Amino acid sequence: VYVDNDPIVLAHAEALLRGTPEGVTRYLQADARDPERILKLAREILDFDRPISLSLIALMHFVPDGQGAYDIVRTLVDALPSGSHLVLSQLASDHDPERTREAVEMYAAGGVTLVPRTRTETAEFFTGTELIAPGITWLPDWHPELGIDEERDGTPVPLYAGVGRKP
Template structure:
C-alpha cells in the first residue's frame, strides 16, 4: 500500500498495531488498512469494542482530573497512543497552563503524530520508548528536562500493562517506575480482563497475537497486585465506568461489560 505522508519510514505496513486499531475504534484517522482489518475482526469478536475503548479513555480523563485536584502538575503517560480529543496536556493546561506532560509510546505513528501536535508546546513532549525499559524512560533527557521527580508526578499506565507478558516481569516494571517518583505521586492503571466476558474478550485477546503488543488478560487479583505498596484511592479497583463517574448515566446498566479493571494508587 502507499505510505501516507504522516507515516514514518520505519513503519511495517503489513502488521497491525493495537495503538492504531485503538485510534480507529475511537474514530481517528491515523491508521492503515491492516489496522482497520484487525480492528474489524476484533469488533466481530467483541461487538461493543468501541464502547469499551471509550470507557477506558474516559477513565483516563477522570484520573487526570483527580490528580490535578490533588495538586499534581506533571504527568508521565506511558502507552499514550495516538492523540485524540482530550489529551492529557489539554486537560492539565485548563487547570494550569504551566503543567508538564511526557508522552511515551512504542508505536512510531503515535509518537510522530504527537510530535506534530506538540511542536509549539514547550511543556509537553513525546518519546519513542518501551515500558519494558523504565530507566530509559525516567533518565531520558526530555523526561529530566520537563519532570522534577522530586515532586509528585501523575504516572498514567492506561491500557498498556496488559501488553507486557508475565515473562517480562510487569509487576517489577511498574514498581520500578513508581518507586522512582516522589511521595504524593499517583499511579493510574487500566487493564483488560476476561473475567466478565471470557469468550468474547478471550477471542479478542487471542487476535492481539497478530500485533507487536499481544494482550495478556489478567484476573482482578492479578491486576490488584500492581498496586501493592500503593494506597488505593476510593473507590478502589473497579470496572472502568465505576471509577468516580460524573453522573449515573456514565455507568450504564452493565459496567462489567467494559472489561477493564481500573484504579488509582497514591505513593505515600
C-alpha cells in the same frame, strides 16, 4: 511526558502535543519494558521533587509476566516522589471471559499478545500505593458520575481501572 515505542504514534504525537508556558509537553521514543531509560529521559523534563501522575492506560496488558510486567511498574512507581499517583487500566480476565477471549484472539490475529489479568493480579500493580476510592474496579463503575463509558459495539470493554497514591 508521553512515551511510546511506535514511530508512527510518535509522529502523530509530535503533530498534536504542544507545550505552553505553563507546562512543557514532550514525547519520548522508548519501550515500556525499559523503565530505567524512561526515567532517565523523564528526569530531563519532569521535576521529581514534586508529585507526578504516572498513567499506564491500556498498556500493561501488552506486557507478559515473563517480560517483567510487575517489575516495570514497581521500578517506575519507586522512582516517583511521595504524593505521586499511579493510574492504570488492565484487560480483565475474570469479568467477561467471552468478550476477553474475543479481544485476545483479535489481537493475536494481528501478531499482538494480550495478557488479561484477574482483579487480584491487577491489584498487584498497585503494591506500595494507597488505593483511591473506589479502588480497583470495572472501568464503567470507576466514578460513573464522570461519564466514563468505554464501549465497543454497545458492550463495555472488560477493563479494570484504579488509582493509587504513593505515600
